Amino acid sequence: MPEAGGALVARDGQALRLAAIDAGTQGQGLTAGMTLADARSRCPDLVTAPHDPVADARELDRLANAMIAFTPLVAPDPLDGLLLDVTGCAHLFGGEEELVRRVLAAAGYTARHALAAHAAAARALARYGSGEDVRALPVAALELSEDKLSGLRRAGLTTLGDLASRPMAGLAARFGETAVMRLRAILGEAGSPITPLRPAEPIRLETRFPEPLARTDDALDVIEDLLAQAARIMEQRQLGGRRFLVLLQRSDNVRPRLAVETGQPVRDPAAVMRLLRERIDTLSDPLDPGYGFDAISLAVLTVEHLPSRQMGLESRKEENEDSVAALVDRLSVRLGEDRVSRLVPRDRHLPERAQGLVPAKQAPPVSWPKADERPTRPLLLLDPPQPVDVIAGVPDSPPQRFRWRGRLHDVRLAEGPERIGAEWWRRRGGHLPGGAGDTRDYYRIEDAEGRRYWIFRSGLFGETPDPRWYLHGLFP
Numbered sequence: 001m002p003e004a005g006g007a008l009v010a011r012d013g014q015a016l017r018l019a020a021i022d023a024g025t026q027g028q029g030l031t032a033g034m035t036l037a038d039a040r041s042r043c044p045d046l047v048t049a050p051h052d053p054v055a056d057a058r059e060l061d062r063l064a065n066a067m068i069a070f071t072p073l074v075a076p077d078p079l080d081g082l083l084l085d086v087t088g089c090a091h092l093f094g095g096e097e098e099l100v101r102r103v104l105a106a107a108g109y110t111a112r113h114a115l116a117a118h119a120a121a122a123r124a125l126a127r128y129g130s131g132e133d134v135r136a137l138p139v140a141a142l143e144l145s146e147d148k149l150s151g152l153r154r155a156g157l158t159t160l161g162d163l164a165s166r167p168m169a170g171l172a173a174r175f176g177e178t179a180v181m182r183l184r185a186i187l188g189e190a191g192s193p194i195t196p197l198r199p200a201e202p203i204r205l206e207t208r209f210p211e212p213l214a215r216t217d218d219a220l221d222v223i224e225d226l227l228a229q230a231a232r233i234m235e236q237r238q239l240g241g242r243r244f245l246v247l248l249q250r251s252d253n254v255r256p257r258l259a260v261e262t263g264q265p266v267r268d269p270a271a272v273m274r275l276l277r278e279r280i281d282t283l284s285d286p287l288d289p290g291y292g293f294d295a296i297s298l299a300v301l302t303v304e305h306l307p308s309r310q311m312g313l314e315s316r317k318e319e320n321e322d323s324v325a326a327l328v329d330r331l332s333v334r335l336g337e338d339r340v341s342r343l344v345p346r347d348r349h350l351p352e353r354a355q356g357l358v359p360a361k362q363a364p365p366v367s368w369p370k371a372d373e374r375p376t377r378p379l380l381l382l383d384p385p386q387p388v389d390v391i392a393g394v395p396d397s398p399p400q401r402f403r404w405r406g407r408l409h410d411v412r413l414a415e416g417p418e419r420i421g422a423e424w425w426r427r428r429g430g431h432l433p434g435g436a437g438d439t440r441d442y443y444r445i446e447d448a449e450g451r452r453y454w455i456f457r458s459g460l461f462g463e464t465p466d467p468r469w470y471l472h473g474l475f476p
Contacts, residue, residue, distance in 0.1 A: 008051040009036055019051035020080075023110070056080070063107055064197045070103055075119075075194040081126070083119050083194045120185035120192035134186050135161030142182045148175050160186060203230050203241075203300040212251050212292020219248060219293050223276065226298040227269035240265025240306030244272055245299045251291040258287075260333060263361040264325045265304040271326060278333040328360045337361055349423045351472065352381060376444075378454045378473030385470035388455065398443045399455060404471055409447040416443035417457075442472070 007030065010019040016036040028043050039046055060076050067074045070093070073085035086099060093099040096115060104111055114125035114132075121134050128141040137160045139152045152175065157163055163171060163183055172180045184190040205226045213219050223246055234240060242265055246258040260275040280287050331340045341357040348354050389403040398414035420440045442456040452475035459467040 006047045006049070007039065009048045010051040010053075053079070061197075066106055067103065068197075069106070070099065072198070073194065073196040075196050077123060081123065083123060085119070085194060085196070118185075118188055118192050119194045120182075121188060124186045135159065135164060137186070139163065141186065142179055144175070144179055144182075148179065151175065203233055203303070204297065205229055205299075206295060206297040208295040209293065212289075212294055213296075214289055214292045216287050216289055219287070219289065219296060220273070220277075222296050223298065224269055224273050226296065227272050230298060230300055231267040231269050234267040234300070234303065234306070237303075238305060238307050239303040240267050241272070241300040241303055242266075243300070243302040244276075245301055246276065247297045247299070248287075248293050249295040249297075250289065251294055254290060256287060260329075261302075261337075261361060262325070262329050263332070265306040267306065271329075274326075275329055275333050278330055282334060332359075332361055349420060351377065351420070352383065375475070378452075378475045380476075381473045382471060385456070385472040388469050388471050390455070390457075390469040396441070396461070399445060399469070402455065402469065402471075404453075409449075409451075409453075411445050412448050413446040414443050415445070417441035418443075420456075444475070 006022045007018045007025055008020040009016050011017075018030060018032050018034050018036065018039055020032055021030050025043070025046070030039050030043060030046075036048070056079060060078065060080065060082070064074050064076045064082055067082060067084055071084050071086050071089045073087075075083040077083050084103070086096070090096045090099045093102055100113060100115070104113065112126045114122045114129070116122035116125055116132075116134070124134060124137055124141040125132065129137045139149055139157060139160065139162075141160060142149075144152075152158075152163070157166070160183060163179075164187060168180050168184075171183075181190065185192045207222055207226065213222070226246075227244075230241070241262070243261045244259070248256045248258075250256070258276055258279055260272065260279055262271075262275070266272065328340060328342075337359045340360045342360040343355050344358055346354055346356050386404065390399045391401040392399050396417075398416055399411050401411060402409055418441070420442065422439065439460050440456040440458055441460075442454060444452065445455055446452045453471055454473035454475065455469060455471050457467050457469050461467060
Protein backbone atom coordinates (compact mmCIF):
# COMPACT_ATOMS: atom_id res chain seq x y z
CA MET A 1 0.00 0.00 0.00
CA PRO A 2 1.40 3.46 -0.83
CA GLU A 3 2.23 5.74 2.03
CA ALA A 4 -0.81 7.67 3.27
CA GLY A 5 -1.03 11.31 2.27
CA GLY A 6 -2.58 14.29 4.01
CA ALA A 7 -5.58 16.51 3.40
CA LEU A 8 -7.45 19.42 4.92
CA VAL A 9 -11.16 18.87 5.54
CA ALA A 10 -13.97 21.45 5.58
CA ARG A 11 -17.71 21.11 6.16
CA ASP A 12 -19.95 21.72 3.14
CA GLY A 13 -23.56 21.60 4.33
CA GLN A 14 -24.01 18.20 5.94
CA ALA A 15 -20.95 16.67 4.27
CA LEU A 16 -17.24 16.81 4.98
CA ARG A 17 -15.15 17.47 1.89
CA LEU A 18 -11.47 17.70 1.10
CA ALA A 19 -10.53 21.38 0.95
CA ALA A 20 -6.87 20.78 0.00
CA ILE A 21 -4.57 17.80 -0.56
CA ASP A 22 -0.83 17.35 -0.57
CA ALA A 23 1.32 16.04 -3.41
CA GLY A 24 1.42 12.51 -1.99
CA THR A 25 -2.37 12.34 -1.92
CA GLN A 26 -2.81 13.40 -5.55
CA GLY A 27 -1.18 10.19 -6.73
CA GLN A 28 -3.88 8.13 -5.00
CA GLY A 29 -6.78 9.48 -7.04
CA LEU A 30 -8.00 12.04 -4.51
CA THR A 31 -9.02 15.55 -5.51
CA ALA A 32 -10.10 18.67 -3.69
CA GLY A 33 -13.90 18.78 -3.34
CA MET A 34 -14.26 15.03 -2.88
CA THR A 35 -16.29 13.90 0.12
CA LEU A 36 -14.29 12.58 3.03
CA ALA A 37 -16.23 9.29 2.93
CA ASP A 38 -15.18 8.67 -0.71
CA ALA A 39 -11.62 9.65 0.11
CA ARG A 40 -11.51 7.21 3.06
CA SER A 41 -12.78 4.41 0.84
CA ARG A 42 -9.86 4.95 -1.53
CA CYS A 43 -7.26 5.78 1.10
CA PRO A 44 -8.16 4.33 4.52
CA ASP A 45 -4.97 5.68 6.10
CA LEU A 46 -5.57 9.24 4.94
CA VAL A 47 -4.32 11.77 7.51
CA THR A 48 -6.71 14.72 7.84
CA ALA A 49 -6.81 18.02 9.69
CA PRO A 50 -9.53 20.70 9.85
CA HIS A 51 -9.23 23.48 7.30
CA ASP A 52 -8.73 26.93 8.82
CA PRO A 53 -9.27 29.57 6.08
CA VAL A 54 -8.62 32.43 8.51
CA ALA A 55 -5.19 31.03 9.39
CA ASP A 56 -4.50 30.49 5.67
CA ALA A 57 -5.27 34.13 4.89
CA ARG A 58 -3.09 35.25 7.78
CA GLU A 59 -0.20 33.09 6.55
CA LEU A 60 -0.60 34.35 2.99
CA ASP A 61 -0.45 37.91 4.26
CA ARG A 62 2.70 37.08 6.22
CA LEU A 63 4.34 35.62 3.12
CA ALA A 64 3.36 38.66 1.05
CA ASN A 65 5.04 40.97 3.54
CA ALA A 66 8.14 38.75 3.54
CA MET A 67 8.38 38.96 -0.27
CA ILE A 68 8.76 42.74 -0.09
CA ALA A 69 12.46 42.01 0.60
CA PHE A 70 12.76 41.01 -3.09
CA THR A 71 10.44 43.51 -4.80
CA PRO A 72 8.20 46.35 -3.62
CA LEU A 73 5.41 45.15 -5.93
CA VAL A 74 3.82 42.12 -4.22
CA ALA A 75 0.13 41.20 -4.44
CA PRO A 76 -1.69 38.32 -2.72
CA ASP A 77 -3.57 35.98 -5.06
CA PRO A 78 -6.05 34.26 -2.73
CA LEU A 79 -6.46 31.59 -1.69
CA ASP A 80 -2.92 30.30 -2.04
CA GLY A 81 -0.88 32.44 -4.41
CA LEU A 82 1.38 35.47 -4.63
CA LEU A 83 2.15 37.72 -7.59
CA LEU A 84 5.57 39.41 -7.68
CA ASP A 85 6.54 42.05 -10.22
CA VAL A 86 10.34 41.58 -10.40
CA THR A 87 10.92 44.00 -13.26
CA GLY A 88 14.30 45.67 -12.64
CA CYS A 89 14.96 43.54 -9.52
CA ALA A 90 16.45 40.30 -10.85
CA HIS A 91 19.94 41.69 -11.49
CA LEU A 92 20.22 42.64 -7.81
CA PHE A 93 20.16 38.92 -6.93
CA GLY A 94 22.30 37.55 -9.74
CA GLY A 95 19.61 36.90 -12.34
CA GLU A 96 16.12 35.46 -12.51
CA GLU A 97 17.10 31.89 -11.61
CA GLU A 98 18.90 32.98 -8.46
CA LEU A 99 16.02 35.30 -7.56
CA VAL A 100 13.52 32.43 -7.91
CA ARG A 101 15.73 30.19 -5.75
CA ARG A 102 15.88 32.79 -2.98
CA VAL A 103 12.15 33.53 -3.13
CA LEU A 104 11.24 29.83 -2.80
CA ALA A 105 13.74 29.40 0.03
CA ALA A 106 12.29 32.39 1.88
CA ALA A 107 8.75 31.09 1.44
CA GLY A 108 9.59 27.81 3.15
CA TYR A 109 6.94 25.85 1.21
CA THR A 110 6.93 23.52 -1.77
CA ALA A 111 5.53 25.83 -4.42
CA ARG A 112 4.81 26.04 -8.14
CA HIS A 113 6.15 29.13 -9.89
CA ALA A 114 6.34 30.66 -13.32
CA LEU A 115 7.98 33.67 -14.98
CA ALA A 116 6.19 35.63 -17.69
CA ALA A 117 6.03 39.08 -19.19
CA HIS A 118 2.79 39.93 -17.39
CA ALA A 119 0.91 38.81 -14.28
CA ALA A 120 -2.02 36.97 -15.92
CA ALA A 121 0.28 34.72 -17.95
CA ALA A 122 2.55 33.96 -14.99
CA ARG A 123 -0.44 33.11 -12.82
CA ALA A 124 -1.97 30.79 -15.44
CA LEU A 125 1.35 29.02 -16.10
CA ALA A 126 1.98 28.46 -12.39
CA ARG A 127 -1.48 27.08 -11.72
CA TYR A 128 -2.29 25.15 -14.91
CA GLY A 129 0.91 24.58 -16.90
CA SER A 130 4.40 23.20 -16.76
CA GLY A 131 6.18 25.07 -19.55
CA GLU A 132 6.41 28.58 -20.95
CA ASP A 133 3.86 28.45 -23.79
CA VAL A 134 0.59 29.97 -22.67
CA ARG A 135 -1.16 28.78 -25.84
CA ALA A 136 -0.63 25.19 -24.71
CA LEU A 137 -2.50 25.77 -21.46
CA PRO A 138 -5.85 23.98 -21.01
CA VAL A 139 -9.05 25.99 -21.18
CA ALA A 140 -9.39 25.43 -17.40
CA ALA A 141 -6.86 28.28 -17.06
CA LEU A 142 -9.72 30.67 -17.90
CA GLU A 143 -11.38 29.63 -14.60
CA LEU A 144 -14.88 29.70 -16.03
CA SER A 145 -17.90 27.84 -14.68
CA GLU A 146 -17.95 24.08 -15.23
CA ASP A 147 -20.80 24.21 -17.76
CA LYS A 148 -18.90 26.70 -19.95
CA LEU A 149 -15.71 24.67 -19.73
CA SER A 150 -17.66 21.56 -20.74
CA GLY A 151 -19.13 23.49 -23.68
CA LEU A 152 -15.65 24.50 -24.83
CA ARG A 153 -14.41 20.93 -24.66
CA ARG A 154 -17.46 19.59 -26.53
CA ALA A 155 -16.72 22.13 -29.27
CA GLY A 156 -13.22 20.68 -29.59
CA LEU A 157 -11.54 23.70 -27.96
CA THR A 158 -9.19 22.21 -25.38
CA THR A 159 -6.31 24.71 -25.24
CA LEU A 160 -5.95 28.48 -25.20
CA GLY A 161 -4.29 28.21 -28.61
CA ASP A 162 -7.49 26.67 -30.00
CA LEU A 163 -9.44 29.64 -28.67
CA ALA A 164 -6.95 32.21 -29.92
CA SER A 165 -7.43 30.99 -33.48
CA ARG A 166 -11.18 31.63 -33.37
CA PRO A 167 -12.90 35.01 -33.87
CA MET A 168 -13.25 36.72 -30.50
CA ALA A 169 -16.73 38.03 -31.31
CA GLY A 170 -18.05 34.51 -31.77
CA LEU A 171 -16.45 33.30 -28.53
CA ALA A 172 -17.95 36.21 -26.62
CA ALA A 173 -21.42 35.57 -28.07
CA ARG A 174 -21.34 31.87 -27.17
CA PHE A 175 -19.28 31.73 -23.96
CA GLY A 176 -19.51 35.27 -22.58
CA GLU A 177 -17.31 38.32 -22.52
CA THR A 178 -15.51 37.11 -19.39
CA ALA A 179 -13.97 34.24 -21.34
CA VAL A 180 -12.62 36.62 -23.98
CA MET A 181 -11.30 39.13 -21.43
CA ARG A 182 -9.43 36.45 -19.50
CA LEU A 183 -8.07 34.90 -22.70
CA ARG A 184 -6.73 38.25 -23.95
CA ALA A 185 -5.18 38.99 -20.56
CA ILE A 186 -3.31 35.66 -20.51
CA LEU A 187 -2.16 36.14 -24.11
CA GLY A 188 -0.88 39.61 -23.27
CA GLU A 189 -3.32 41.42 -25.54
CA ALA A 190 -4.94 43.19 -22.56
CA GLY A 191 -3.43 44.64 -19.43
CA SER A 192 -3.31 42.64 -16.20
CA PRO A 193 -2.08 45.07 -13.56
CA ILE A 194 -1.64 43.94 -9.96
CA THR A 195 -2.56 45.84 -6.85
CA PRO A 196 0.60 45.69 -4.76
CA LEU A 197 0.54 45.20 -1.03
CA ARG A 198 2.29 48.22 0.41
CA PRO A 199 3.09 48.20 4.12
CA ALA A 200 1.21 51.04 5.74
CA GLU A 201 3.30 53.81 7.19
CA PRO A 202 3.31 53.41 10.97
CA ILE A 203 1.24 55.95 12.90
CA ARG A 204 3.71 57.81 15.09
CA LEU A 205 3.24 61.41 16.23
CA GLU A 206 5.42 63.61 18.38
CA THR A 207 5.25 67.09 19.89
CA ARG A 208 8.31 68.94 21.21
CA PHE A 209 8.12 72.01 23.42
CA PRO A 210 10.35 75.10 23.46
CA GLU A 211 9.89 75.19 27.23
CA PRO A 212 9.29 72.09 29.40
CA LEU A 213 5.70 71.40 30.42
CA ALA A 214 5.50 71.57 34.21
CA ARG A 215 1.89 70.40 34.71
CA THR A 216 0.51 66.90 34.24
CA ASP A 217 -2.85 68.26 33.06
CA ASP A 218 -1.10 70.14 30.24
CA ALA A 219 0.63 66.92 29.20
CA LEU A 220 -2.72 65.11 29.11
CA ASP A 221 -4.15 67.85 26.89
CA VAL A 222 -1.25 67.33 24.47
CA ILE A 223 -1.82 63.56 24.49
CA GLU A 224 -5.49 64.10 23.67
CA ASP A 225 -4.52 66.36 20.77
CA LEU A 226 -2.12 63.67 19.46
CA LEU A 227 -4.90 61.10 19.70
CA ALA A 228 -7.18 63.37 17.68
CA GLN A 229 -4.51 63.65 14.97
CA ALA A 230 -4.03 59.86 14.98
CA ALA A 231 -7.80 59.37 14.72
CA ARG A 232 -7.93 61.49 11.56
CA ILE A 233 -5.12 59.43 10.01
CA MET A 234 -6.82 56.16 10.93
CA GLU A 235 -10.14 57.36 9.54
CA GLN A 236 -8.50 58.13 6.19
CA ARG A 237 -7.01 54.62 6.14
CA GLN A 238 -10.20 52.95 7.47
CA LEU A 239 -8.26 51.64 10.46
CA GLY A 240 -8.79 51.41 14.19
CA GLY A 241 -6.16 51.11 16.91
CA ARG A 242 -5.84 48.19 19.32
CA ARG A 243 -2.60 49.12 21.15
CA PHE A 244 -1.52 52.66 22.01
CA LEU A 245 1.80 53.74 23.52
CA VAL A 246 2.54 57.19 24.94
CA LEU A 247 6.14 58.11 25.70
CA LEU A 248 6.86 61.22 27.79
CA GLN A 249 10.42 62.56 27.78
CA ARG A 250 11.37 64.52 30.88
CA SER A 251 14.16 67.08 31.11
CA ASP A 252 16.18 64.77 33.39
CA ASN A 253 16.07 62.04 30.68
CA VAL A 254 13.45 59.96 32.54
CA ARG A 255 10.91 58.51 30.08
CA PRO A 256 7.61 57.39 31.60
CA ARG A 257 5.55 55.10 29.36
CA LEU A 258 1.80 54.66 29.22
CA ALA A 259 0.45 51.68 27.24
CA VAL A 260 -3.18 50.62 26.85
CA GLU A 261 -4.86 47.95 24.76
CA THR A 262 -8.48 47.70 23.63
CA GLY A 263 -10.59 44.64 22.94
CA GLN A 264 -11.87 46.07 19.64
CA PRO A 265 -10.33 48.52 17.17
CA VAL A 266 -11.17 52.13 18.10
CA ARG A 267 -10.27 55.60 16.90
CA ASP A 268 -12.25 57.67 19.40
CA PRO A 269 -9.76 59.91 21.29
CA ALA A 270 -12.08 60.19 24.31
CA ALA A 271 -12.27 56.40 24.70
CA VAL A 272 -8.49 56.03 24.63
CA MET A 273 -8.04 58.95 27.03
CA ARG A 274 -10.34 57.27 29.54
CA LEU A 275 -8.16 54.17 29.43
CA LEU A 276 -4.98 56.24 29.81
CA ARG A 277 -6.41 57.99 32.86
CA GLU A 278 -7.35 54.59 34.29
CA ARG A 279 -3.78 53.46 33.68
CA ILE A 280 -2.41 56.55 35.46
CA ASP A 281 -4.67 55.87 38.45
CA THR A 282 -3.27 52.33 38.76
CA LEU A 283 0.38 53.48 38.80
CA SER A 284 2.11 53.14 42.14
CA ASP A 285 4.14 56.25 41.29
CA PRO A 286 1.97 59.13 39.97
CA LEU A 287 2.86 60.69 36.63
CA ASP A 288 5.37 63.20 37.98
CA PRO A 289 6.55 65.85 35.48
CA GLY A 290 9.70 66.47 37.53
CA TYR A 291 11.53 69.34 35.86
CA GLY A 292 9.02 69.26 33.01
CA PHE A 293 8.33 67.31 29.83
CA ASP A 294 10.45 68.21 26.78
CA ALA A 295 8.54 66.00 24.31
CA ILE A 296 5.55 63.68 24.12
CA SER A 297 5.13 61.02 21.44
CA LEU A 298 2.25 58.70 20.55
CA ALA A 299 2.49 55.42 18.62
CA VAL A 300 -0.40 53.21 17.48
CA LEU A 301 1.34 49.85 17.68
CA THR A 302 -1.49 47.59 16.46
CA VAL A 303 -4.17 48.53 13.95
CA GLU A 304 -7.06 46.64 12.37
CA HIS A 305 -9.53 47.38 9.62
CA LEU A 306 -12.38 49.58 10.89
CA PRO A 307 -14.75 50.94 8.23
CA SER A 308 -16.73 54.10 8.79
CA ARG A 309 -20.05 53.38 10.45
CA GLN A 310 -23.33 54.62 9.03
CA MET A 311 -25.94 55.31 11.67
CA GLY A 312 -29.18 53.49 10.93
CA LEU A 313 -31.85 51.31 12.43
CA GLU A 314 -29.25 49.19 14.25
CA SER A 315 -27.55 52.17 15.90
CA ARG A 316 -28.97 51.37 19.35
CA LYS A 317 -27.64 47.81 19.16
CA GLU A 318 -24.20 49.06 18.05
CA GLU A 319 -24.14 51.59 20.90
CA ASN A 320 -24.86 48.79 23.39
CA GLU A 321 -22.05 46.67 21.95
CA ASP A 322 -19.66 49.62 22.12
CA SER A 323 -20.64 50.27 25.74
CA VAL A 324 -19.88 46.66 26.70
CA ALA A 325 -16.54 46.78 24.88
CA ALA A 326 -15.64 50.04 26.64
CA LEU A 327 -16.56 48.56 30.02
CA VAL A 328 -14.38 45.49 29.35
CA ASP A 329 -11.45 47.72 28.39
CA ARG A 330 -11.76 49.85 31.54
CA LEU A 331 -12.04 46.85 33.85
CA SER A 332 -9.09 45.16 32.14
CA VAL A 333 -6.93 48.24 32.64
CA ARG A 334 -7.94 48.67 36.28
CA LEU A 335 -8.03 45.02 37.41
CA GLY A 336 -5.70 43.33 34.94
CA GLU A 337 -6.48 41.44 31.72
CA ASP A 338 -6.36 38.01 33.37
CA ARG A 339 -9.10 38.97 35.85
CA VAL A 340 -11.74 39.91 33.28
CA SER A 341 -12.92 36.80 31.44
CA ARG A 342 -15.53 35.88 28.90
CA LEU A 343 -17.14 32.59 27.94
CA VAL A 344 -16.33 31.29 24.47
CA PRO A 345 -17.45 28.06 22.82
CA ARG A 346 -14.92 25.24 22.48
CA ASP A 347 -14.87 22.42 19.97
CA ARG A 348 -15.48 19.70 22.54
CA HIS A 349 -17.93 16.82 22.44
CA LEU A 350 -19.15 16.80 26.04
CA PRO A 351 -21.53 19.65 27.00
CA GLU A 352 -19.71 20.53 30.24
CA ARG A 353 -16.51 21.09 28.25
CA ALA A 354 -18.05 22.89 25.29
CA GLN A 355 -17.21 26.33 26.66
CA GLY A 356 -14.35 27.95 28.53
CA LEU A 357 -13.14 31.21 30.05
CA VAL A 358 -10.55 33.32 28.27
CA PRO A 359 -9.40 36.92 28.87
CA ALA A 360 -12.16 39.15 27.55
CA LYS A 361 -9.82 41.15 25.32
CA GLN A 362 -8.63 37.98 23.60
CA ALA A 363 -12.10 36.53 23.08
CA PRO A 364 -13.19 36.36 19.42
CA PRO A 365 -16.69 37.53 18.41
CA VAL A 366 -19.27 34.95 19.48
CA SER A 367 -22.84 34.51 18.23
CA TRP A 368 -24.82 33.31 21.22
CA PRO A 369 -28.57 32.52 20.97
CA LYS A 370 -30.76 35.61 20.82
CA ALA A 371 -33.19 36.40 23.59
CA ASP A 372 -36.21 35.54 21.42
CA GLU A 373 -34.72 32.22 20.22
CA ARG A 374 -35.47 29.00 22.05
CA PRO A 375 -32.12 27.32 22.72
CA THR A 376 -31.74 23.61 22.04
CA ARG A 377 -29.46 23.33 25.06
CA PRO A 378 -29.89 24.97 28.46
CA LEU A 379 -27.93 28.06 29.41
CA LEU A 380 -27.62 26.81 33.00
CA LEU A 381 -25.68 23.57 33.51
CA LEU A 382 -25.39 21.83 36.87
CA ASP A 383 -21.85 20.98 37.89
CA PRO A 384 -21.75 18.11 38.55
CA PRO A 385 -24.96 16.67 37.06
CA GLN A 386 -27.36 15.68 39.81
CA PRO A 387 -28.73 12.11 40.01
CA VAL A 388 -32.47 11.62 39.60
CA ASP A 389 -34.79 8.64 39.93
CA VAL A 390 -36.61 7.99 36.66
CA ILE A 391 -39.52 5.84 35.57
CA ALA A 392 -39.41 5.04 31.85
CA GLY A 393 -41.73 2.80 29.83
CA VAL A 394 -39.22 0.65 27.98
CA PRO A 395 -35.43 0.81 27.62
CA ASP A 396 -34.21 3.68 25.43
CA SER A 397 -37.49 5.59 25.91
CA PRO A 398 -37.82 9.08 27.45
CA PRO A 399 -38.69 9.51 31.13
CA GLN A 400 -42.35 9.45 32.11
CA ARG A 401 -41.77 10.53 35.70
CA PHE A 402 -38.72 11.55 37.71
CA ARG A 403 -37.83 12.51 41.26
CA TRP A 404 -35.37 15.34 41.92
CA ARG A 405 -34.51 16.75 45.34
CA GLY A 406 -37.28 14.71 46.90
CA ARG A 407 -39.98 16.09 44.60
CA LEU A 408 -41.87 14.04 42.02
CA HIS A 409 -42.35 15.50 38.52
CA ASP A 410 -44.74 14.15 35.89
CA VAL A 411 -43.39 14.50 32.35
CA ARG A 412 -45.86 16.13 29.95
CA LEU A 413 -43.62 16.57 26.88
CA ALA A 414 -40.32 14.93 25.92
CA GLU A 415 -37.98 15.37 22.97
CA GLY A 416 -34.97 13.24 22.18
CA PRO A 417 -32.74 11.44 22.49
CA GLU A 418 -29.65 13.39 21.53
CA ARG A 419 -26.94 10.76 21.77
CA ILE A 420 -23.46 11.89 22.78
CA GLY A 421 -20.59 9.42 22.92
CA ALA A 422 -17.56 9.66 25.13
CA GLU A 423 -14.43 11.38 23.82
CA TRP A 424 -12.66 8.08 23.28
CA TRP A 425 -10.06 9.68 20.98
CA ARG A 426 -8.70 11.62 23.97
CA ARG A 427 -8.03 8.43 25.94
CA ARG A 428 -4.93 6.31 25.68
CA GLY A 429 -5.77 3.16 23.78
CA GLY A 430 -8.78 4.69 22.01
CA HIS A 431 -12.32 3.37 22.38
CA LEU A 432 -12.91 0.85 25.17
CA PRO A 433 -15.97 -1.28 24.34
CA GLY A 434 -18.32 -1.99 27.18
CA GLY A 435 -17.18 0.87 29.41
CA ALA A 436 -19.96 1.97 31.75
CA GLY A 437 -21.31 5.42 31.03
CA ASP A 438 -19.55 5.78 27.68
CA THR A 439 -22.72 7.01 25.96
CA ARG A 440 -25.28 9.59 27.03
CA ASP A 441 -28.84 9.97 25.77
CA TYR A 442 -30.13 13.49 26.44
CA TYR A 443 -33.83 14.43 26.58
CA ARG A 444 -35.49 17.85 26.69
CA ILE A 445 -38.52 17.38 28.89
CA GLU A 446 -41.29 19.55 30.31
CA ASP A 447 -43.19 18.70 33.47
CA ALA A 448 -46.86 19.26 34.23
CA GLU A 449 -46.11 22.73 35.66
CA GLY A 450 -44.36 23.92 32.49
CA ARG A 451 -40.79 23.76 33.80
CA ARG A 452 -38.19 22.44 31.35
CA TYR A 453 -35.22 20.22 32.12
CA TRP A 454 -32.28 18.56 30.37
CA ILE A 455 -31.92 14.96 31.55
CA PHE A 456 -29.61 12.24 30.29
CA ARG A 457 -29.20 8.52 30.78
CA SER A 458 -25.56 7.57 31.37
CA GLY A 459 -24.78 4.40 29.47
CA LEU A 460 -26.82 2.13 27.24
CA PHE A 461 -28.32 -1.13 28.33
CA GLY A 462 -25.78 -2.87 26.11
CA GLU A 463 -22.95 -1.07 27.89
CA THR A 464 -24.05 -1.40 31.50
CA PRO A 465 -26.81 -3.45 33.17
CA ASP A 466 -28.09 -0.54 35.27
CA PRO A 467 -27.82 2.86 33.50
CA ARG A 468 -28.26 5.86 35.78
CA TRP A 469 -30.15 9.09 35.08
CA TYR A 470 -28.90 12.62 35.76
CA LEU A 471 -30.29 16.14 35.56
CA HIS A 472 -27.70 18.23 33.70
CA GLY A 473 -29.39 21.55 32.96
CA LEU A 474 -32.36 23.85 33.42
CA PHE A 475 -34.03 25.77 30.62
CA PRO A 476 -35.26 29.32 31.28
